Amino acid sequence: MKTILKLENVVKKFSGLVAVEDLTIEMAERSIHALIGPNGSGKTTTINLITGVLPLTSGVIRFNDTVISGMPTYKIAQKGIGRTFQNLKLFNSMTVIENLMVGGHQMTKMGMYKFLFDCHTAKREEKILKERAREVLTFIGIDKWRNEKVSNLPYGRQKMTELGRALMMKPKLLLLDEPAGGLNPSERVEFVNILLKTYDLGIDLLLIEHNMDVVMNVSNKITVLNFGKKIAEGSPEEIQKDNEVIKAYLGEKYASAVRVSRGD
Numbered sequence: 001m002k003t004i005l006k007l008e009n010v011v012k013k014f015s016g017l018v019a020v021e022d023l024t025i026e027m028a029e030r031s032i033h034a035l036i037g038p039n040g041s042g043k044t045t046t047i048n049l050i051t052g053v054l055p056l057t058s059g060v061i062r063f064n065d066t067v068i069s070g071m072p073t074y075k076i077a078q079k080g081i082g083r084t085f086q087n088l089k090l091f092n093s094m095t096v097i098e099n100l101m102v103g104g105h106q107m108t109k110m111g112m113y114k115f116l117f118d119c120h121t122a123k124r125e126e127k128i129l130k131e132r133a134r135e136v137l138t139f140i141g142i143d144k145w146r147n148e149k150v151s152n153l154p155y156g157r158q159k160m161t162e163l164g165r166a167l168m169m170k171p172k173l174l175l176l177d178e179p180a181g182g183l184n185p186s187e188r189v190e191f192v193n194i195l196l197k198t199y200d201l202g203i204d205l206l207l208i209e210h211n212m213d214v215v216m217n218v219s220n221k222i223t224v225l226n227f228g229k230k231i232a233e234g235s236p237e238e239i240q241k242d243n244e245v246i247k248a249y250l251g252e253k254y255a256s257a258v259r260v261s262r263g264d
């Protein structure tokens, strides 16, 4: 088994508060790995550490054996790590396709100076970005809304747009912060199908998610955090039976519903 992402003894402190405590995670290549835990347990902070949005207090993060902790965010993105956010970070007054094209700019070889002053190359770059955006929009099934302003779209399609923007860079690993949050049941099913299709393209997924149906159905491995510490790790079956996880997060109601549905 090859490891795509490795966190080694990662610590993040915000003045007095230890948000992530001595966290070690190994994510296998060709896997869907979930990070779950109660509110405030350090999940989003962990994603912010991986993507370089926050500096580590101590520890090391490796992506495909390269140390990425300490690198600026754009370099980490260029290495092949994409992300989506818990609260959408789209440009609401821009159209769907414009949002994707902005997300794809880092993909092109051109610097901003050249883009502004070299019209000929800028036009060619724009054409490449547009073609890539259409390809991504078709893949996630929202191409017909490409010229709509993001603010006019229902929430489910806005979430798709954000996923599309992350896919523009052709990441090898995609970090998803609550992809199913705020979606209604049919949007959720549609989104999960697109995520599985994305995985089939060869993109590994690290997923933060509170919806346990989604987590248990799609993940190969789950890491559970509580107060910044890893309290359990294993397959969905192992995690559903883990007493500490049931006590800290899943609750007895969830655990007994699973036992009934399994006929235990």
Ligand SMILES: Nc1ncnc2c1ncn2[C@@H]1O[C@H](COP(=O)(O)OP(=O)(O)OP(=O)(O)O)[C@@H](O)[C@H]1O
Pocket (backbone or CB within 6 Å): 014, 017, 019, 037, 038, 039, 040, 041, 042, 043, 044, 045, 046, 086
């Ligand atoms: N920039 C910050 N400054 C100070 N404290 C922070 C900061 N970001 C996060 N925290 C704190 O770190 C802890 C972990 O927060 P984090 O957002 O990582 O949790 P989470 O597991 O993602 O929660 P949720 O499920 O609610 O999104 C919390 O106590 C939070 O208040």
